[in-house]
Structure formats: C-alpha cells, structure tokens
Amino acid sequence: MATIAIRPGDISTRTSRPDVWRAGAVVLIWMSSLLVIALWVSGGGVVLVLGFDAQTLTTLGRLCGLVSANLLLYQVLLMARVPLFERGFGREAITRMHRFVGFWSFWMLVAHIVLLVAGYAAAAEINPFAQLWGFVWDYPGMLLAAAGSLLILLVVITSVRRARRRLRYESWHLLHLYAYLGVGLALPHQLWTGADFLSSPPATAYWWTLWAIAAASVLCFRIAIPVLRSWQHAIRVTEVEADGARGVTVRMSGRGLDRIAQAGQFFVWRFVDGPGWTRGHPFSLSSAPTAEGLTISARFAGDGSRRLATLRPGTRVLLEGPYGHMTGDVRTRSKLLMIGAGAGVAPLVALLQAEPWDADDATLLTRDTIPADALRQAEISDLVARRGLRHLSLPGPRSPGGSAWLPATHRDWRGHDFIRHLVPDIAEYDTYVCGPDPWMAAVTRDLRAAGFSPTLIHTESFTI
Incomplete structure (x- = not known):
C-alpha cells in the first residue's frame, strides 16, 4: 500500500481562492441592485408613489419593470456560465439561484404589465383591455415584447418540477434556450420607450452597457471559448467500453488535457457524430485527468447517455466547461x-x-x-x-x-x-x-x- 505524506499547508490554504471569487460575485450583484434602485429614486419614484392615484400604479409598475430587467440580466449571466459566478458560487448554488431568480423575474414582469396597464387605463379613463391592446400595437417595440413575454412564459411553465419530469432532457434543453430569445425580444421596448432607461444619459448608458455585457457573455462563454478550447486541445474519442450492466465509459485523447480541469468537475459534452450532436449533456470526469486523456462514465438514463455507447474512435469532441466546485x-x-x-x-x-x-x-x-x-x-x-x-x-x-x-x-x-x-x-x-x-x-x-x-x-x- 502506498503512503502519501500530507503537509498541513497543502490543504488548509486551498479555500482562499474560492472565497475571493465569491466575494467578487456578491459585490457585483449588490452594486448592480443598488444602482437599479438609485435610478428609480432619481426618476422621482418615491414622490410619485405617495400620490395614491394613477401615477402610483404607473410608478410601481416602472419599479417592477426595473427589478424584472435586472433579474433577467442575472438569468442571462447565470445561463452564460460566467466564470465569476461559476467559481464564486458553484454549480449547486447557481442552480438554486437560477430557479429563484427565474421565477421572481417572471412574476415581476407580470406585475410590471398589470400595474402599467391599470395605471395608464385609470389616467385615461378607458377599459384596461383597450389600454393593453393599445400598448401592444401603438408603442414602439411592444409587439416584440409581447412575443418575448410569451416565450418566457413557455420557459417558466416547462421549468416547473412536475412538467420538467415529464419532458425528455433534450426537449427541455431546446425549450429552455428560448429564454435567450425571449429576453432579446423584450429588450427593445425598454431601451426605446422606458422612462427609467431614457431619463438621463447616464441611465441610458448604464442599461445599454449592462445588456451588451450580458449578450457578450453568452457569445463568449457559451460559444467562442468552448469552440476555441476544443480546437486547441484537439479532443477525440479513443475507446468506448461497457461499464456495469447498464453503463458506459468513454475515453478521449488530446493535447495538454491535465490543464483543462480538476478531478470532480464536469463538462457539457457534444460529440460530433451525426444529427443531434449540438445537444449538450453534462457528464463528470470519472478518472483524474492526465496530459493525454479524459474519461467519463454514465449510467443509461436517456438518449444522451445511450448515445455514448454508439460513439466510434476518432469522433471529434466539443466541450463546454469545466464546471463544478466539488474538487x-x-x-x-x-x-x-x-x-x-x-x-x-x-x-x-x-x-x-x-x-x-x-x-x-x-x-x-x-x-x-x-x-x-x-x-x-x-x-x-x-x-x-x-x-x-x-x-x-x-x-x-x-x-x-x-x-x-x-x-x-x-x-x-x-x-x-x-x-x-x-x-x-x-x-x-x-x-x-x-x-x-x-x-x-x-x-x-x-x-x-x-x-x-x-x-x-x-x-x-x-x-x-
């Protein structure tokens, strides 16, 4: 039996780096949230809400819209798998945040719509449904926003645990991607007609910058970096073998793979082996990574894991990650x-x-x-x-x-x-x-x- 000498310093100082990432992520969230509140206050929100009239409903609707926009931004950043959040909170915490933020951003969006419609309808003394129709057809960007809201509603419904269990992973993953499109469609009306977005040049610059960062994060961390990293390491399948009665192990080779991840982490894997290869599936490394090889193992539970058993040596591999803090x-x-x-x-x-x-x-x-x-x-x-x-x-x-x-x-x-x-x-x-x-x-x-x-x-x- 091998005995390995363990120095106290090898282990006790390991937690300092995650703490720094976590502190940075928390500071960013609080600073962003405080700026959103400051924008609402500077726009006269406190004074207007105390009037207890139609303006009260409108102003509260604006506040809900700002909160919803900010939470939607967090949703995009969480889905973009930005390293600051991944390393600061870990995948498990991000998963909980994703659900929490997603549902609250949706309900804030609903409150935003209801309060604005009620406020404008009360001020104009017209039927709320007529006011809603006027919003959709007469205001710039509102038709797109309505379509975006319906897409977000679809994502929320399919994310409820009972509905989620009834869907195949591949179907749910495809539907979930519509959240990006929904947020994108909702954006124009905020930047074209939103009072709090256009009230001052600093406010306009802030929101444009914020949304540009979110879009850039998706393009960078979900597309550009995974493609570049996969090309750089030239990862291909080398061997596929049965593992247990209902499992499979896939071994891959490439360049400098010991630098790509730590034991305990996982990637989202895409194997370029034919139609449907674009669907990513999360699998953990099942052996410590070496300079020449990565290994994953999976129990047959769906189309993604069963497909692993049909891979052929030489199949090109695209990976997204690494993710996870269980290291x-x-x-x-x-x-x-x-x-x-x-x-x-x-x-x-x-x-x-x-x-x-x-x-x-x-x-x-x-x-x-x-x-x-x-x-x-x-x-x-x-x-x-x-x-x-x-x-x-x-x-x-x-x-x-x-x-x-x-x-x-x-x-x-x-x-x-x-x-x-x-x-x-x-x-x-x-x-x-x-x-x-x-x-x-x-x-x-x-x-x-x-x-x-x-x-x-x-x-x-x-x-x-």
Missing part, C-alpha cells in the same frame, strides 16, 4: 469520506485518484439498487489494492426506515449512527456526496445529525 480545492481535512449513488460514484473515484491521502484514511460508500449496475469497479479495486482505500458497497432496494438512502439490509440502522460507526473521528474528515438530489438531501441530513459541519460536506447538483 480538492474545497478540502480542509486530511481524511476523506466519499458517498456516491449510481453515476455519482464516477467523480468520487476521480477525486480519490487525484487527491493525497494515506492508507486507510479514505472511505468510499457506493450505493446501487442492482449490484450489476455498479460503475468504475476496476478502478475502485485498484484503489483498494494499491492505496489502501476502504470500500463499502451498499446494494439492494432502499430501506423502508427513516434513512432511505441506506439499503433495506441496513433498515435497523439510523443513518447518523451508521456514519458515526463507520468514521468515529468525524472532525478529521471532509465528505463528498454525489447522486440523485433527493438521495443527496437524505445523506446530508444524516451527516449533519452525525456531527459533520456543513462546511465539510461537499455536494454537486446538476438539476435545474
């Missing part, structure tokens, strides 16, 4: 507890390959309903034999008891007791958890109940 950079302890279910085991294996740890100081729990489905078994066995990994497989149907993340064979165990029994020296461990969201939530609850500090529990979610 060694967040580690602060000398020991490792890895808990994975299904395909979530793959990034944990990559981390175990890349990270320093002494024999018996790393423990891996793997959870599969069907034992034959287990991924990365050869690599896990190698870590057990060569580096002294402690591996505990937990196969079978889930427990009917309180800790449903455990199998039925452990129904008499409470989850937090099981964890404390497995790793009694909890204060010495960082824990990495990867698997389906409800399963990860159950594991996390028991980890906290066992005494793990939230700062020592590292998870990654791919669900939006």
Whole structure:
C-alpha cells in the first residue's frame, strides 16, 4: 500500500481562492441592485408613489419593470456560465439561484404589465383591455415584447418540477434556450420607450452597457471559448467500453488535457457524430485527468447517455466547461469520506485518484439498487489494492426506515449512527456526496445529525 505524506499547508490554504471569487460575485450583484434602485429614486419614484392615484400604479409598475430587467440580466449571466459566478458560487448554488431568480423575474414582469396597464387605463379613463391592446400595437417595440413575454412564459411553465419530469432532457434543453430569445425580444421596448432607461444619459448608458455585457457573455462563454478550447486541445474519442450492466465509459485523447480541469468537475459534452450532436449533456470526469486523456462514465438514463455507447474512435469532441466546485480545492481535512449513488460514484473515484491521502484514511460508500449496475469497479479495486482505500458497497432496494438512502439490509440502522460507526473521528474528515438530489438531501441530513459541519460536506447538483 502506498503512503502519501500530507503537509498541513497543502490543504488548509486551498479555500482562499474560492472565497475571493465569491466575494467578487456578491459585490457585483449588490452594486448592480443598488444602482437599479438609485435610478428609480432619481426618476422621482418615491414622490410619485405617495400620490395614491394613477401615477402610483404607473410608478410601481416602472419599479417592477426595473427589478424584472435586472433579474433577467442575472438569468442571462447565470445561463452564460460566467466564470465569476461559476467559481464564486458553484454549480449547486447557481442552480438554486437560477430557479429563484427565474421565477421572481417572471412574476415581476407580470406585475410590471398589470400595474402599467391599470395605471395608464385609470389616467385615461378607458377599459384596461383597450389600454393593453393599445400598448401592444401603438408603442414602439411592444409587439416584440409581447412575443418575448410569451416565450418566457413557455420557459417558466416547462421549468416547473412536475412538467420538467415529464419532458425528455433534450426537449427541455431546446425549450429552455428560448429564454435567450425571449429576453432579446423584450429588450427593445425598454431601451426605446422606458422612462427609467431614457431619463438621463447616464441611465441610458448604464442599461445599454449592462445588456451588451450580458449578450457578450453568452457569445463568449457559451460559444467562442468552448469552440476555441476544443480546437486547441484537439479532443477525440479513443475507446468506448461497457461499464456495469447498464453503463458506459468513454475515453478521449488530446493535447495538454491535465490543464483543462480538476478531478470532480464536469463538462457539457457534444460529440460530433451525426444529427443531434449540438445537444449538450453534462457528464463528470470519472478518472483524474492526465496530459493525454479524459474519461467519463454514465449510467443509461436517456438518449444522451445511450448515445455514448454508439460513439466510434476518432469522433471529434466539443466541450463546454469545466464546471463544478466539488474538487480538492474545497478540502480542509486530511481524511476523506466519499458517498456516491449510481453515476455519482464516477467523480468520487476521480477525486480519490487525484487527491493525497494515506492508507486507510479514505472511505468510499457506493450505493446501487442492482449490484450489476455498479460503475468504475476496476478502478475502485485498484484503489483498494494499491492505496489502501476502504470500500463499502451498499446494494439492494432502499430501506423502508427513516434513512432511505441506506439499503433495506441496513433498515435497523439510523443513518447518523451508521456514519458515526463507520468514521468515529468525524472532525478529521471532509465528505463528498454525489447522486440523485433527493438521495443527496437524505445523506446530508444524516451527516449533519452525525456531527459533520456543513462546511465539510461537499455536494454537486446538476438539476435545474
């Protein structure tokens, strides 16, 4: 068994860089939000809202429009995967922010429309529906804004969890891209007729600059940089093999691939193998990256993962990323507890390959309903034999008891007791958890109940 000397400084100082990124992202959000409020106040918003008349409705409608525009900007930046936000918050936090900001921007947009229509209709003493019709047909850019609003409504409806579960990933991903078009169509009327956008040259310059940055971010981080990086590293498929009864592993070669990502991260992958190649799919690295190679592993769950099994050697690969914060950079302890279910085991294996740890100081729990489905078994066995990994497989149907993340064979165990029994020296461990969201939530609850500090529990979610 190999023993690796770990110096305290190798781990304890790793968190400084993420903290800097997070601080920068938070400062940018607050500065932008304060500027939006300042624009509304400078336009006389406070005075007008106290009149308690038609102007009150109109002014509140303007405020809702400013808030909605600002939140839509954040939506674009979150979808653009700007490094400042990716590295500052991490993919899991961005996923939560994406949903939160998306729904609030939509409801602020609805309030903006309703209040403006009611305010203008009250001032002109006409029917609100007549006023709405006049807005759409008589005001510059409003017909485009109406079309954009309908597209945004479509995206919101299909993003509701119940609707999302009924859609294939490929269909949902295509529909979600219409959010870009919806925001683009809503933009002209704000910059042509919006009082708060045109009230002063600084305000006009601010909003034009803000939207230009958002558009440039999409073009740069979603298109230009991924294409350039993929061309620079010349990534191609070299080998495809079965992994477990219902899984596949794809190995790729290229130039300087050890500099492209860290173990534990994921990319959005596009394999140029025929019609439909433009649809991107997120897969984590399942082995530590080397100078010549990248590896991903997936359980068959949809068209994207099944398509991996049909790839041929030589297929060109386009990648977008890397993303994710579940890396060694967040580690602060000398020991490792890895808990994975299904395909979530793959990034944990990559981390175990890349990270320093002494024999018996790393423990891996793997959870599969069907034992034959287990991924990365050869690599896990190698870590057990060569580096002294402690591996505990937990196969079978889930427990009917309180800790449903455990199998039925452990129904008499409470989850937090099981964890404390497995790793009694909890204060010495960082824990990495990867698997389906409800399963990860159950594991996390028991980890906290066992005494793990939230700062020592590292998870990654791919669900939006």
